[in-house]
Amino acid sequence: MKHFSLLMMFALLASGAMAQKNLLKGKITDKNQNPLAFATVILEGTVRGVQSDVNGNYELKDFPKGDYQLKISLLGYEDSVLPFSITEAETKILNIVMTEEPLWLDSFELLSSRGILGQEKLAEVEDFRINAGKKNEVIRIRDIDANLAMNNSRQIFGRTPGISIWENDGSGIQLGVASRGLSPNRSWEFNVRMNGYDITPDPMGYPEAYFTPPMEVVEKIEIIRGASSLQFGPQFGGLMNFVLRKPDQSTRFTVETINTLGNNGLFSTFNYIGGTEGKFSYTAYYQKRVGNGWRENGYFNTDHAHIEVGYAASNRLKLGLEATYMTTESQQPGGLTDQQFAEDSRQSTRERNWFSTPWFVPSLSAEYLVSPKTRLSWKVFGTIAERNSVGFVRQINEEDDLGNRQVDRDYYTTYGSELRLSTDFKFLGLDNSLASGIRYFNGHIDRKQNGVGSNGSEMDFELTSGSEYPRNLDFRNVNYAAFAENVFRFSDKFLLTAGLRLEQIESSNSGQFNVVNGQPQILDPITRTRSFLLAGLGSEFHVTPTTELYSNWSQAYRPVLISDLTPPATTDVIDQNLKDSRGFNFDFGYRGNIGTYLNFDVSYFYLNYADRIGTLTQLNSDGSSFQFRTNLGGSISQGFEGYMEVDPISAIFDKSRFGYLNIFASIAFVDARYGDFATTRLVNGFLQESNLKGNRVENAPRKINRYGATYRYRSFSMTWQLSDIGEAFADASNTLEPNAAATTGLIPAYVVQDLSASFTFMKKYSLKAGVNNLTDERYFTRRAGGYPGPGIMPADGRTFYTTLGLKF
Incomplete structure (x- = not known):
């Protein structure tokens, strides 16, 4: 600080x-x-x-x-x-x-002024990137009635079709979302960024999003589905970029404070300053959030701080500095067995499990206006962070023996740079827009696991005297990339996009795997170097001035992760020819608005996820077994995503003295299934072969429907939302009956409602209140195989919050 x-x-x-x-x-x-x-x-x-x-x-x-x-x-x-x-x-x-x-009917913000639009689409070309022809959404946080103090993702992504959510972190510290049948595990199938730069430990090797900015400072969330791979690299899910509030350009000095109280001891205070003075602009915020959680042993205490300073060095050059810091102290209540969940989903049998993720993300930027039609952007960024956990982490059906706890610690040190160019030009009589760039990234993860910690109950990551970590691994990633994507405008109605991305990735893993009888077991160093090319095509056709057909086909990939290169046991074997998972996304849809009363986006998608990595049981010549990790097969996700929002009052009366009512539906049907995917297991000393073909992909509900209504009258608004989510499986074998440890089995369907309201008075005071999980449903969205489980991870029941804000 x-x-x-x-x-x-x-x-x-x-x-x-x-x-x-x-x-x-x-x-x-x-x-x-x-x-x-x-x-x-x-x-x-x-x-x-x-x-x-x-x-x-x-x-x-x-x-x-x-x-x-x-x-x-x-x-x-x-x-x-x-x-x-x-x-x-x-x-x-x-x-x-x-x-x-x-009245221009294609003006999204005008619709928003009437409350019709809680979700927008990106401009065709914006912020050194091309969005034309791509399935994309913009979530304007200011237009949402939601529990922002707790980063309530169910409400925030309510209007975004097909987003599945793991609701097992009521503290709001970590975000777990996915789309199109992919895993929501800490949003690792998305390329997660903030203000355009990376905030995950390593998008090439460990893309888990341990850090989420406070929604009170987020201006918008930009989502580009899998077609973003050309301009941003992995993952199959696409890009998710948190855009923070920019310096207030209308005043030298603005102060805002937002304070929230809720049940279960919730207290959150968010404090912000910002302004513009001459060539300088600045923002800074600090958020403190503390609470006991909805479940027993669910305490959390987080601090966020951020500063951004901009300087117009000349009429053409603008420089920027950003720095974000987060500290967390989170008690993990652990999982439950199915019987425990049925008896009381608020209970916890783990009181000694703690988790902490100190996170520091600095960034430098420069924007240069080469000409009125050509701009350059350069960003340098880094992450200095940790992932720390301590606790009793055995199966949830085993009672805590109150002995020494296990300590695991990761240290992340990454840095990178991106140079981007955006230009408009004429070629062969056509208006063109080009976005291109080069990228360098260097990531280092120092992983220390299975340490012997204290037998206490507080957050303590120190090892017992004289002990060391049996597992001490060193993972490194170096990535070079270059891309170019162009918009060809054949007329005012029709355009095509085409692009290429060249990737080179070098991954290495080495270190000590374990200590057995006092003897260290050293891994054979593993290095993977590969280069490949990605391609993509897209199009848009404006059917009317306010509606358009769009389509896109883009190749995507998922790099070999640190977990893929780390064998569970020294007898396991990693395929020397292990490849990155490759595939493509395809979208075809129709979107737009009609008048000031209807906004819509309906589309079909097809996601081919090939070369998925898994393990096969194999036999040695002496009859002993070992696990062989290799590329086993693929999966196909396809389905329908639809979003519609309508204001019947505007449709009938155009204008109203009594306010406006907008009703939305965000619906998705997702059929995610394995293709040819071979598996083996050992039965009575013999290998038994099988295939997952036709099985549903785990953690992929077929139905993801959300409905809601918002009433707005002047500075008052109220939103009701219902989420109707289908059942899912916790494992690829589609096991129905749960095992004793509750790590496999069905994840039942559920329906949950939320109600929130806000009121602004005297232009500078705001009051918000709401109830999450209005009917106090008891449900879960995840069966965890490891930390922070294992076992069933219950979602929060009914919670309340009240927020008072002041701005001057």
């Missing part, structure tokens, strides 16, 4: 000390002289821009003398462009009167 405070002080002092070269200011109003707030004001051809404040005033400071074009944009008004000249140290006043424009 000391480093954040010093950095913030430096930014404020530096911005205050800057000598102002000149000043452009004025007021933006409509034709009736009413002030227009939050209009975007930019100097065209530069990186400089601000927003008008609540009184319509704006100020642009400290830019070189010269001739400029001032562009003002605001939803519902025609863009205004004013040429002007300014000299050194001159103060110039330009007042602007905006002209109201006709």
Whole structure:
């Protein structure tokens, strides 16, 4: 925290000390002289821009003398462009009167102003990437009535079709989501980023998302399904990018505090500052969240801090610095057997299990405007983090013997850099947009496991005196990548996209596997180096000015992970020709909006996940068995994803003095099944062969339906949501009856409801409240095979929260 405070002080002092070269200011109003707030004001051809404040005033400071074009944009008004000249140290006043424009039906934000749109789509080309022709969603957090203090993913992703969620972490520390029959395990089938850079330990070798930013500071979540692999690399699920709130461009200094109380001892405080002064912009936040959890032995205590400083070094160059820090203290209540869950799902038989993930993510960035149509972006980022656990981790049907606990610790040190170029140009008479880039990533994981810890009950990751970790592994990943994707616009209605990505990955694993009778067992070092090319094609056809057909085919891959290179026993064998899992995603859909009352996106998808990695039981010449890890086969996921949101009041009356009602349905049918996937097992000394072909993929419900309704009247809104999720299997063998340890068996279907409301008054006060799991359903979404289980991981029952916010 000391480093954040010093950095913030430096930014404020530096911005205050800057000598102002000149000043452009004025007021933006409509034709009736009413002030227009939050209009975007930019100097065209530069990186400089601000927003008008609540009184319509704006100020642009400290830019070189010269001739400029001032562009003002605001939803519902025609863009205004004013040429002007300014000299050194001159103060110039330009007042602007905006002209109201006709109601453009493809304006997503206008729909949002009426409450119709809790979900949008990305622009065709934006932020050095191409989104045209791709299945994508934008979740605007500010438009959602939800328990943001607890990062309630069921509500946050409520309008995003096909998102399956593991609801076993009521603390909100970790996010577990997936789509299209993939595993939600810490969202590891998504390429998880924040502000465009990596925040997982290692997307090439250990892509588990242990860090999730507080939703109170997230402006939006961008999701691009598997077609994102060309521009971002793995995984099959696509990209999930958390975009944090940017510095307030309408004021020098903004302060906001959001405080939440709830049952089970919940207390959360979120505090934010931000603003723009001359060439400098800044934001900083701090969140503290503490609670006892819904289950016994479910205590959590988290701290998040973040700072972002931007500096316009010139009219064409903008520099940025970001740093995020998180500490956690989380007690893990462990799993339950089926009998225990039926008796009381709130109970816990593990009171000595603790988990902690200190996380530090720094980033530097630079954006350079080469020309009005060509821009460069450079990001340098890193992760210095840990994953620490201590506890009694045997099967859940074994009673804790109150002896020494097991300690496992991971240390992550990663860094990388991405250089991207975005340009618009004409070729063969066509309007083109090109996005290209190069990437370097270097990841190092130091894994220490099976240590002998204390026999206490507190969070303590120290080993007993004189002991060492029997397992001490060193995993490294180096990745080079280059990509290019282009949009070919054949007309105002039709476009095609085409792209390629070249990957080179080198993975290595070495170290000590175990200690037996005092003798260390050293693994034979394993190194995998491979290069390959990915390709993709997409298209869009605008059926009407506000609706479009879209389609995309893109190859995808999942790199060999650290778990794939780590044998469970020294007798196990890793295939020397082990390959990355390869495959492709295909989408075909129709999306758009009709008037200000209907928004929709319906699509068919097909996901081919080939070369999945698994283990076969094999026999040595002496009759002994060993496990052989190799590429065994693949799976196919296909189905339908549909989203529709309608406002019947706008449809009938256009405008209403009594508020607006929007009703949404987010539905998905997912058929995820194994193809030819060979397996073996040892029965009475003989190998028995079988095949998973036709089995449903584990943790993949066939039905993922969510429905809801939001009523809005002026500054009041209330949302009811129902989630109707189908049954799933916990293992690839599709075992119906649970085993004694509750790690396999059916995961039953469930229905759960949420109710939330918010009210803003006097423009600076806000009050929110809600009930999650309104009817107190008892259900679970996961049977864990290991930590934080093992066993059934119950979802939270009924919880309450109340939030009071203040902004000035």
